[in-house]
Amino acid sequence: MNHIISVLVENKAGVLAKISGLFSRRGYNIESLAVGPTDDEKISRITLVVDADEHSVEQIIKQLYKLINVIKIQELEPSNIVERELVLMKVNADSKTRGEIVEIVNVFRANIVDVAKKTLIIEITGGSQKVKALQDLLRPFGILELVRTGKIACTRGSKY
Amino acid sequence: MNHIISVLVENKAGVLAKISGLFSRRGYNIESLAVGPTDDEKISRITLVVDADEHSVEQIIKQLYKLINVIKIQELEPSNIVERELVLMKVNADSKTRGEIVEIVNVFRANIVDVAKKTLIIEITGGSQKVKALQDLLRPFGILELVRTGKIACTRGSKY
Numbered sequence: 001m002n003h004i005i006s007v008l009v010e011n012k013a014g015v016l017a018k019i020s021g022l023f024s025r026r027g028y029n030i031e032s033l034a035v036g037p038t039d040d041e042k043i044s045r046i047t048l049v050v051d052a053d054e055h056s057v058e059q060i061i062k063q064l065y066k067l068i069n070v071i072k073i074q075e076l077e078p079s080n081i082v083e084r085e086l087v088l089m090k091v092n093a094d095s096k097t098r099g100e101i102v103e104i105v106n107v108f109r110a111n112i113v114d115v116a117k118k119t120l121i122i123e124i125t126g127g128s129q130k131v132k133a134l135q136d137l138l139r140p141f142g143i144l145e146l147v148r149t150g151k152i153a154c155t156r157g158s159k160y
Numbered sequence: 161m162n163h164i165i166s167v168l169v170e171n172k173a174g175v176l177a178k179i180s181g182l183f184s185r186r187g188y189n190i191e192s193l194a195v196g197p198t199d200d201e202k203i204s205r206i207t208l209v210v211d212a213d214e215h216s217v218e219q220i221i222k223q224l225y226k227l228i229n230v231i232k233i234q235e236l237e238p239s240n241i242v243e244r245e246l247v248l249m250k251v252n253a254d255s256k257t258r259g260e261i262v263e264i265v266n267v268f269r270a271n272i273v274d275v276a277k278k279t280l281i282i283e284i285t286g287g288s289q290k291v292k293a294l295q296d297l298l299r300p301f302g303i304l305e306l307v308r309t310g311k312i313a314c315t316r317g318s319k320y
Contacts, residue, residue, distance in 0.1 A: 006307070016193065017177065024177035032178065036192040036245070036308035039295065045307050058226050075188035080275050082281050086246035088314040096244070113242050116317025121242050125285050135199065147166070148196035149309030154248040157276025 002031060002049050004083065004153055007064060008071040011037055011044040017047065017071045025057050028043055028052050032085075032150030043071065047152045083153040084143045086125050088113070089135070092142035093120040101141060108134045119144060162191060162209050163217045164243065164313055165303040167224060168232040171197055175229045179206065182223055188212050191243075192310030201236035202229065207312045236313050243313040246285050248273070249295070253280040261301060268294045279304060 008013045016035060024031050031049040038045050053059070057075060064073050076083075090155055093101050098120065105122055108130065114121035124134055128151070135143070169175045176195060184189055191209040198205050212220070217235060224233050236243075253261050258280065265272055265282055268290065274281035284294055288311070295303070 011171050011189070013187055013189040014184035016190055017180040020177040020180050024174035027169070027173055029173040030195070032175055032196040034194045034309040035190070036310040037304045038308075039249075039299070039306040045305075047307060047309075081285075082248065083171040084283060086244060086250060086285055086309055088242060088244060088312055089199075090314050090317065110197075113244075114314075114316050119317030121316070123244060123285065125246055125283065128291065139199070143199045145314055146199040147207060147312045147314055148198075148244055149194040149207075149312050152246065152248055152307045152309050154250050154274075154281050154305055154307055156274050156281070157250065157279030159259060 001053065001144040002051050004076040004151060005048050005050065005061070006074045006076055006153065009024040009044050009046060010069040010071065011042055012069055016046070018067050018069070019064065022067070023050065023060070026060070028056065028060070032148070035151050047150070049151050058124065076155065081153040081155050083127060083151050084125055085128065085149050085151045086123070087131050087146065087148040089119050089122045089138060089143055090119050090145040091122065092118060092144060094118055097141055102139065104134070104137050110134060161213065162211050163209065164236040164311060165208050165221070166207040166234045166236055166313065167208070167280060168182065168206050169206060170229040171202055172229055176206070176230070177228050179224065182219065182227070183220065186220070188220070190278050192308070193317040194304055194310040194312050199317065202230065207310070209311050220255065237299060241313040241315050243287060243311050244285055245288065245309050245311045246283070247306065247308040249282045249298060249303055250279050251282065251298050252278060257301055261298065264294070264297050271296060
């Protein structure tokens with residue numbers, strides 16, 4: 001099962017290597033990972049998705065806490081978060097197919113961010129299912145490049 | 161100076177650890193990193209931003225090519241790419257300040273993706289400057305959480 005783990009770390013050289021090394025030594029493949037500075041530039045947040053069982057995730061979290069430079073770790077509950085990822089796709093598109101692709105893109109409220117003679121670049125933001133659905137529809141045209149950020153997530157505030 | 165490096169790798173446990181380890185041993189801090197599977201699930205793409213001079217970047221690329229599991233490396237030219245990142249920000253917002261925040265968010269064509277009694281979650285996609293501008297405007301209200309994916313980029317197709 002996929003788990004989303006959010007880790008606050010000091011923004012220093014080598015911290016990412018330590019964390020990814022910990023996963024690698026235990027043989028867990030990181031499905032996706034996104035890291036960037038928070039509003040405080042001395043602190044970065046790593047959001048990672050890992051496919052492992054409950055017990056393994058608990059062990060990973062315990063081990064992560066032992067690393068210096070790690071400030072806080074949270075396993076995010078899918079029911080209580082906003083999760084998003086950003087994907088750029090470059091697809092084949094000529095004068096014959098462009099119209100059809102634009103229609104599909106509009107339905108998904110995705111954006112076209114580059115137009116060239118034989119290609120389009122499409123930007124889509126959303127959950128994994130939305131991205132996958134668009135990807136499946138565009139595959140027949142030919143996806144030349146697909147770059148994804150990996151998931152990030154934010155816990156929802158307390159509701160009314 | 162910041163350089164954007166795009167690395168195609170086999171989607172296997174340990175690859176990210178090897179790559180981030182290489183940067184760490186040489187003392188380069190990875191400013192941001194995003195990794196996720198491409199349209200072919202056996203292959204992942206890592207997009208990373210590193211602050212280093214030209215010469216160091218050349219050295220890093222040479223070293224990266226020596227790693228097994230690395231398929232292709234590209235340094236992306238800022239003038240010829242579409243670059244984007246996705247950011248989620250949770251900000252303080254009560255009945256008095258919510259209206260003002262919503263106005264700011266609309267100007268930036270950002271989206272509000274969660275509303276609670278005392279907080280809002282805002283989603284914004286764009287280049288670093290747009291994100292920074294919104295961040296600066298929202299900081300006075302109180303940014304409680306800021307999660308960013310790190311930059312991803314796609315080379316533009318050949319223009320008309």
